[in-house]
Amino acid sequence: MSDVLDFTRALIEQRSLTPDDAGCQALIAARLSAAGFACESMRFGDVDNLWAVHVGTNQEPTLVLLGHTDVVPSGPVEEWTNDPFTPDIRDGKLYGRGAADMKGSVAAFVVAMERFAREHAGHRGRVALLVTSDEEGIALDGVRKVADAFRERGERIDWCITGEPSSKATLGDLLRVGRRGSLSATLTVRGIQGHVAYPERARNPVHEAMPALAELAARRWDDGYETFPPTSLQISNILAGTGANNVIPGELQVLFNLRYNPHWDAARLERECDAIIARHCSDYAIDWHRSGEPFYTPDGELRQVCRDVLKEFAGAAPEESTGGGTSDARFIAPLGAHCVEIGPVNASIHKVDEHVSVADLERLPDLYFELMRRLLA
Incomplete structure (x- = not known):
């Protein structure tokens, strides 16, 4: 041996x-x-x-x-x-x-x-x-x-x-x-819980977040760098609701991750994502985790x-x-x-x-x- x-x-x-x-x-x-x-x-x-x-x-x-x-x-x-x-x-x-x-x-x-x-x-x-x-x-x-x-x-x-x-x-x-660098986010969008029959008395965080998530997912961040592929954002988890189909949820949680090339650094990506979310969501918070540049x-x-x-x-x-x-x-x-x-x-x-x-x-x-x-x- x-x-x-x-x-x-x-x-x-x-x-x-x-x-x-x-x-x-x-x-x-x-x-x-x-x-x-x-x-x-x-x-x-x-x-x-x-x-x-x-x-x-x-x-x-x-x-x-x-x-x-x-x-x-x-x-x-x-x-x-x-x-x-x-x-x-x-x-x-x-x-x-x-x-x-x-x-x-x-x-x-x-x-x-x-x-x-x-x-x-x-x-x-x-x-x-x-x-x-x-x-x-x-x-x-x-x-x-x-x-x-x-x-x-x-x-x-x-x-x-x-x-x-x-x-x-x-x-x-x-x-x-x-x-590539790795940047993870936990997005919490806060709404107002209510009955689905009375949406005027509630604020649906899912509805607010959907346009923001669609924009984040559809965006082409860059065309690659040297031998690096283009930067990619992937939504990995979405959680909301009470389990009942007649309740507007009071909160939505979304997990997403960016794998990015040297065109970007974590701070710039965080600002770009925050600007997109802010255009659509009235009450939210993002917890970022920078795995490495x-x-x-x-x-x-x-x-x-x-x-x-x-x-x-x-x-x-x-x-x-x-x-x-x-x-x-x-x-x-x-x-x-x-x-x-x-x-x-x-x-x-x-x-x-x-x-x-x-x-x-x-x-x-x-x-x-x-x-x-x-x-x-």
Whole structure:
């Protein structure tokens, strides 16, 4: 059994349901400390974060490998072929919650970093690992808080490689070079409850909100940006009424989300949405949640190195994409870092019987090692 496979299995065995790290970071820190990394535990609230740094001949540039040790719940255990926290190898695949998202990548990071520190002790700059136990949850006390702490103490990051499962069909067939921003809203429209037979004595919040919602849903926010698709607003939930068909409701609640490209920032989108709603609704409130701003890494040294390495591993130039949801790189990019995402195939993430190809997993440390070598050695 290979080192990376063995370590991935050890991490899967830890029931690290977000935001509980369940001891994963202690296992990681023990290995990296022995390899000469300075390890710092950064705990905020109930969230564990680990910052491990190896310094070469100088302090710059800094390359960070970014990951998370928390996982989503397994769902119905009886639907899994084996217990989700008992790693199992079948038909060339390693099964277990977190195998692909993203304990496999974290284990590969560690194995690659140990080798890099051993073979290139005099590398330039710094190579570092940052892992959190709050990526799959609300992401308030994880990398978001770490980034705030880094900003306060002047921590510089030049490049960041996130190990999120980004590949589509084969390892290395996609290089993620940006992510859209995510902005969520809870809209409450207040009316006056009454009998449907006497609408003049009530004020229907549903009727007031419908034109606003139609305008929000129909608006074309932009035509895209570079490789980003156009900004999209999706209404995900609408709740109103008492359950009776003869009562005008007194309140309507609507949940919607915007996934937006670098044409926008959260503050501007909030103002635009508020202006639309204000034209139609007389009494309302909006509670906004900013999950993260978009980021985009322009062509340069990091993208070129990643492109070259992935072409060698996949046999063809990778697709360079800004698709998908969000990742913790959204908190690192504002520090001035160029960020990309490279990881295993994502077809089974968050599903029953999540798995990763054993062959891909065993190649992953070599891929990350080669990226480190070309950037820092």
